Amino acid sequence: MPKYILIGLIIIIGLFLIMNFWSKLDEKTRNKSIAAIFGIIMVGFIILIALLIF
DSSP states (O other): OHHHHHHHHHHHHHHHHHHHHHTTSOHHHHHHHHHHHHHHHHHHHHHHHHHHHO
C-alpha cells in the first residue's frame, strides 16, 4: 500500500514540475519535447506489439 502512495506523490510532483518549467521553454524546445514524447510512445507501442506477436 505505501508504494502506491509514493507512486502517486511522484506523479503529482512530476506534473507540477513539468507545468512550472513548460512556460519557461521557448517554442522550438517545446516542439522538440512533444516530438520526442510521441516518438518514445510510438517505439514502445511497436515493441509491445512485437512482443505480443512473437
